[in-house]
Amino acid sequence: SQKIEQNSEALNIQEGKTATLTCNYTNYSPAYLQWYRQDPGRGPVFLLLIRENEKEKRKERLKVTFDTTLKQSLFHITASQPADSATYLCAPDYGNNRLAFGKGNQVVVIP
Amino acid sequence: DAGVIQSPRHEVTEMGQEVTLRCKPISGHNSLFWYRQTMMRGLELLIYFNNNVPIDDSGMPEDRFSAKMPNASFSTLKIQPSEPRDSAVYFCASLPGLGSYEQYFGPGTRLTVT
Numbered sequence: 001s002q003k004i005e006q007n008s009e010a011l012n013i014q015e016g017k018t019a020t021l022t023c024n025y026t027n028y029s030p031a032y033l034q035w036y037r038q039d040p041g042r043g044p045v046f047l048l049l050i051r052e053n054e055k056e057k058r059k060e061r062l063k064v065t066f067d068t069t070l071k072q073s074l075f076h077i078t079a080s081q082p083a084d085s086a087t088y089l090c091a092p093d094y095g096n097n098r099l100a101f102g103k104g105n106q107v108v109v110i111p
Numbered sequence: 112d113a114g115v116i117q118s119p120r121h122e123v124t125e126m127g128q129e130v131t132l133r134c135k136p137i138s139g140h141n142s143l144f145w146y147r148q149t150m151m152r153g154l155e156l157l158i159y160f161n162n163n164v165p166i167d168d169s170g171m172p173e174d175r176f177s178a179k180m181p182n183a184s185f186s187t188l189k190i191q192p193s194e195p196r197d198s199a200v201y202f203c204a205s206l207p208g209l210g211s212y213e214q215y216f217g218p219g220t221r222l223t224v225t
Contacts, residue, residue: 043204044214045216049213096159097159097206097208097212101146101153101155
């Protein structure tokens with residue numbers, strides 16, 4: 001079965017710095033990988049999708065990389081702001097529009 | 112658009128009772144997913160419908176769980192009988208299809224079974 005690993009420890013980071021999150025997956029080869037943001041008491045919200053033939057994707061202050069050899073994706077938030085504080089979920093697909101979600105990595109941006 | 116709508120937002124029930132969770136997907140979306148989220152297991156896919164037809168129900172824990180999608184604008188997830196280990200947040204998500212892969216999640220239903 002699919003196994004998705006994200007760091008269980010919260011990432012505390014100073015405002016203005018770059019936050020980097022890691023997602024590792026095993027046992028399969030996704031055609032694409034998505035990242036979602038989840039705030040307390042709310043449903044996940046889509047942020048970015050990167051395909052297996054793309055190395056990097058950017059959206060405003062967000063950047064995602066995808067290394068299919070290492071089976072890893074990195075998620076970067078540049079110039080972080082307190083409003084970026086949330087839990088970020090990695091979700092590789094495993095066919096037929098289905099996603100396998102990691103447990104998420106909490107980010108706390110300190111003013 | 113109001114987004115994906117779920118009801119109720121909170122449900123507290125006693126063990127053994129029947130629980131029905133409801134979802135209205137975004138109009139025009141052709142796929143619907145039911146997920147369960149707990150601290151221990153994270154976000155797990157329970158069942159996936161495409162054009163109202165169940166495609167993958169391998170994540171449904173056991174026979175106590177059932178899901179229906181009678182039409183494109185409504186789906187239910189039923190637990191009968193409920194048990195304390197079913198306590199979790201249940202999310203419904205819809206997908207536009209036609210080459211778009213991002214899922215739109217509802218606000219979730221927090222279920223507590225005592």
